[in-house]
Amino acid sequence: MKDAHAPVQVLPPSSGGGRPVLLGNVVLGVAYSPVDVVDILRQAGIEESVIALDDGNLIEWQGGGPEVWD
Template sequence: MSARLVIYPPDENGWRRVRYDGVAIGVAHKPSDILVFLSAAGMEDPGELDLTDPELVEWRGPGPESWAESPP
């Protein structure tokens, strides 16, 4: 079974595309953006999600520690 949440590699500005259940839900600049997108997509209690759990989240490219230093 594949992860329901997929985080793509950072683009040239450090932004990462986010997909949930096969649907693009946003472009994140930091981990908290992902939680906001998941809440808007209808996930209950996204704050309880462990973004480091490989059964729940597929990180493409660098993992959850890789973000831009500051917003563009």
């Protein structure tokens, strides 16, 4: 069991289908697909080469993994 949260958290889908993406306590944006998550993280300064949507040390998916959007 992990003691700390991953630095990036993708919250459960909202009623509109978007998922807020947080870095720490800062909302970076709302994603509507896995591609959006990568784009949001890239815009926040995280190199695309280190972004792996299945990396639990980087991203904590709440309310379902990267396949859940509605």
